[in-house]
Amino acid sequence: MADIRDIEIIAPNFKRRLSGVTSTIIQLIPVQRNLGQKIAVLGSGLPKSLPSVRFRDLIHLWQKPAGRRCRVWHARRNVEMLPAILLRDLLRMKIRIVFTSASQRRHTGWSKFLISRMDAVIATSAKTAAYLEVPSTVILHGIDTHRFRPPVDKATAKRALDLDPSRKYAGCFGRVRHQKGTDLFVDSMIALLPSRPEWGAIVAGRATGPHLAFEAELKDRVAKAGLADRILFVGEHTNIPDWYRALDLFVAPQRWEGFGLTPLEAMASGVPVVASDVGAFSELIAEGPHETGLIIPAGNLEAMVDGAAAFMDDLPRLAAAAANGLSRASRNFAIDGEAQAIGAIYDRLMR
Template identity: 30%
Template sequence: MSHKVLHICLSSGWGGLEMYPSRIIPELARQGWQAHGLALAGSRVAESFREAGVEPLTLASKGRALLAVGRVLAYLRAHEVEVIHCHKSSDLRLGALLATLRPSLRLFFTDHMGVTRPKKDPYHRWAYGKVARLFSISEATRQRNLAAFPLPAERIRRLYLGIDPAPYAPCLDDEARAALRRELGVPEGAVAIGLPGRLTPGKGQEVWIEALARLAAMNPDLAWHGVLIGGLTVGEGSDEAHVAALRRRIDELGLASRIAFTGFRRDLPRLFEALDIVCVPSRNEAFGLTVIEAMAAGKTVIGSDSGAIPELLDAETGRLAAPEDAAAWAAALAELAGDDDLRQRLGQAARHRVERDFTLAAHAASLVEEYENLQGAEGA
């Protein structure tokens, strides 16, 4: 049985979906599987494959992918690859065609985004009919997938994402942590309240800013500092018009001296060490990778009570607030900002939850089990 898989991600963007294949490749290798990659030439995805130690097969454009089917089939034969795994619904056209032309291939698909409309027309029945297993990254998305996709329930499986908790474990000494807080503009003794993620509509930065304004009015003597972590340009994955609107609103509320923009940072695990509270006010997260990253860092997290985030957080590990309710966010911030012991207890419980339920090793083990079981079923 071949223990080789081709991950297909023909995207020119860069977000959690695009990062997934390169994140999983080293763990797959540790569990005995050799990964291959198919990406667009010159894309950040192709670069990430190389950074993970895999030289990808590349295509000039997504629009010409179907014309390259012969080349891809030849690559699969030459490398004895029997498993293909797609990560964008648009890539299923190629994946399903490959599985049609070579029926021994096993096709997997991960729905990273959460489907928003039914996909039961003839094309989707054909394409998804070639999928051996569809992975939903949360129970919230699985329920939508069951209703939207033309697949029997037993072929749709919830498979939570995972991370390696080790890089998120605190490692800065007091002096280094204090220096990092100063770099972020956090005054000594202030509660650092962070919001990491792409600065785009839907991620909840607006309600967070309004909540901080309410917090300032409710608790005028409380020292706090807001930290917005994320790229500021299109090239860094953000919406520049949205960034400009956020800056205007911060100025209107008189909070310019109390909220800092960090820009794109590669040191998120260390930035978590500089924060006291992490906020994830996204309106409809399909999973919430940032939530479990902050939890792994032992941080107290406030998340939206919508999408998949309530599957990750509960009253023992953090707090939830309605994504459009600035007053609820302000109340949660006030509770946590004023209680160091509570933040510590919640943070410790959150880290234990990640170690128990959301590790990359456990995720990859489940993935490998699916790859191997379905290969075995095909060969039986």
């Protein structure tokens, strides 16, 4: 438990279920702390290793932190903006409010009202910023480039996961469900693998509740195609960086996505990406002379087959895109850069 008198930034998490927003908080807070940002979380559903403050500590928000004119409350949901507005405007507590928006759809009237009351707004992509009706700063998400990194030896990385080291693998990682396009990946591999015996495919992720039947149907489809030994459903893993390191091509087949970190995780692992044009993917992946992968229309199976084939059948292009992706992820998308950019907004508000 942190002493709120030593805290300058509060990051609330008012949603118990794990979500992309919660994951962002979990990954960012330690990096922000390492950069000297005096930040703590408020709420439940977070690891106990993160510094936290209690609701009863909020009484101290009437007082300024040492050397600052106010504290910052960094909200990421409506339910986190509203109490901050009440604390600042009704109770006159000394806070400024930052809101990060990842939404790529028109906001409701209620959301627009809350966002209009913010002191600063961050958009996680240019697409997200286009849906906002207030000034915003675009700060793309970053990843831990120490955790996601290429293997020293690809064959060894495959052996460690009981994969065939002589085979190349295309992968699709994330929750197994229609929205995530898992069926598009499976169908594209069913189309591609019979004529490419040197390739296999990996689906890593978990199906839950109503999506279990969807996963079962996909496995049945693979079995009927005679590819059960080459299109592998490996489930959910905590060592997901090891699975990236075993890949030669990553496919992000989502039909919809808010932001989407998997292409960055793949690129940082030295793996080229074929991705649907959703979320921030078009802002993450470079096409053209220094390509790191390809962007294809969302929901288009034929384009996915053609895009994956373009890399599977051209190993020099595959290797070049892998090197370019590693360079781009390390240079532009390290999580330290994201934390520094957010920190600059905090400092401006607290000065």
